[in-house]
Amino acid sequence: MATSQVWFITGASSGFGEAFARYALTQGHRVVATARDTGKIAALAALAPERALVQPLDVTRDGDAEAAVAAAVARFGRIDVLVNNAGYGIVGAVEETPVAELRAQMETHFFGAAAVIRAALPQLRSQRAGAIVNISSMGGQLSFAGFGAYSASKFALEGLSEALAAEVAPFGIKVLIVEPGAFRTNLAGASMKHMPELDAYRDTVGATRTFAHAMHATQAGDPAKAAAAVDRALRAAQTPLRLQLGQDALDAVRGHAEQLLCDLAAWTPVGAATAFDEAAA
Ligand code: NDP
Numbered sequence: 001m002a003t004s005q006v007w008f009i010t011g012a013s014s015g016f017g018e019a020f021a022r023y024a025l026t027q028g029h030r031v032v033a034t035a036r037d038t039g040k041i042a043a044l045a046a047l048a049p050e051r052a053l054v055q056p057l058d059v060t061r062d063g064d065a066e067a068a069v070a071a072a073v074a075r076f077g078r079i080d081v082l083v084n085n086a087g088y089g090i091v092g093a094v095e096e097t098p099v100a101e102l103r104a105q106m107e108t109h110f111f112g113a114a115a116v117i118r119a120a121l122p123q124l125r126s127q128r129a130g131a132i133v134n135i136s137s138m139g140g141q142l143s144f145a146g147f148g149a150y151s152a153s154k155f156a157l158e159g160l161s162e163a164l165a166a167e168v169a170p171f172g173i174k175v176l177i178v179e180p181g182a183f184r185t186n187l188a189g190a191s192m193k194h195m196p197e198l199d200a201y202r203d204t205v206g207a208t209r210t211f212a213h214a215m216h217a218t219q220a221g222d223p224a225k226a227a228a229a230v231d232r233a234l235r236a237a238q239t240p241l242r243l244q245l246g247q248d249a250l251d252a253v254r255g256h257a258e259q260l261l262c263d264l265a266a267w268t269p270v271g272a273a274t275a276f277d278e279a280a281a
Contacts, residue, residue: 006076008032008069010059010116011086013040015185016135016223020083023227025051032072032079059086059112060104065119073123078130081234082120084113084157085135089187090149091212092195093205097149101195109153114160124173131174131234134161138179138249141242142256145201146208158242165241174239178230179253181246183221188212221246 007024011017012033021033021041025048033041034057045052053075055068072079087109090101117132124130139147140154158177165175185191192212197205226245233243244250264271 005029005080006032006072006078007081007083008034008072008079008120009083009085010034010057010112012044013037014191015187016180016183016226017083017085018044019223020085020227020230021052022047023224023231024081027231029080030076032068032076034068057086057116059084059116060107065116069116069119069123078127079120079123080129081131081133082116082124083133083135083230084116085133086112087135087187087191089192089212090195091146091192091205091209092149093146093198093201094148096195096198096201096205098195101193102149102152105149105153106156109150110156110160113157117160117164121168124168125171128172130172131176131239132161132164132168133176133178133230133234134158135178135180136161138181138244138246138252140177140179141253144208146205146212162241174234175241176230176233176239177242178226179242179244179249180226181221181244181248181250181252182215182219183223183226183246184217184219185223188216188219192216220248 005024007020007029009017009020009031012021013035021031021044024031030051032053032055033044034055035041036056036058038054038056041054045054053072055071057064057068059065069079090097090105113134134157136154136158137150139151140158143151161175161177168175194209229245230243233239244253
């Protein structure tokens with residue numbers, strides 16, 4: 001990858017996106033900072049106006065991704081690192097979450113990211129180099145009561161990413177799925193939508209609602225360090241497919257993987273005994 005890279009970031013107006021943009025500018029890279037409201041990223045771009053391009057991009061709006069990618073290539077000639085970061089949270093039991101909210105969550109985290117990836121791929125393929133960083137979550141590997149909509153959308157993004165990684169590796173393009181734990185951004189504040197509550201879920205989802213409120217502004221994770229960690233993974237000769245960030249994510253994903261292997265081992269005889277008995281046919 002070139003020493004001075006071009007980073008293209010969605011949702012650069014806050015949290016991780018802003019931290020990725022700041023990090024890349026600090027490293028001397030060129031940055032395409034995109035946001036729904038470009039007014040929110042004017043100050044960020046002013047840090048290095050000659051190396052920053054501000055573009056409007058709502059990942060759910062048809063045509064925005066293509067226009068932003070075209071502007072990026074017109075200005076800088078290439079894209080080295082695409083960071084699909086735009087997102088928001090939903091807290092609510094499955095029954096508490098209207099289908100329209102489920103669809104909206106999928107539109108942003110899954111269809112939105114897919115649209116940006118599809119818009120950027122012709123350029124990345126023509127370069128025969130680059131990286132696609134998809135910001136998932138530890139909730140993209142596991143879930144718990146109240147996070148069904150959020151996890152469903154991140155699981156979908158992870159499935160797409162795993163296939164994509166195999167498809168674009170021959171073109172020299174890396175795919176990195178990032179699974180952060182709790183990081184100090186606006187996700188648990190203005191970016192968290194709480195669904196209307198049903199009393200029946202007070203004991204299960206209630207704890208998640210309290211946790212989501214309490215974590216705001218107290219999360220252990222530092223987004224600036226997350227940006228540096230992602231860059232380190234991208235620069236490695238063997239970039240992993242998944243990168244967990246934060247001790248909470250490391251512990252939760254490890255525990256979940258161990259439980260999966262434990263269940264698989266315990267039920268292997270049952271699962272393995274389901275083939276047709278060809279000899280008896
Ligand atoms: P923030 O709320 O700080 O930032 C979210 C960003 O996404 C904002 O810039 C917001 O823009 C933008 N955004 C939301 N919807 C759209 C859209 N339709 N089109 C373009 N931009 C959009 O939260 P985070 O920085 O934490 O969130 C970034 C990503 O990190 C998300 O995908 C989230 O799921 C993921 N994540 C966060 C974790 C955490 O603990 N913070 C943990 C695991 C994953 P606007 O300013 O216009 O609202």
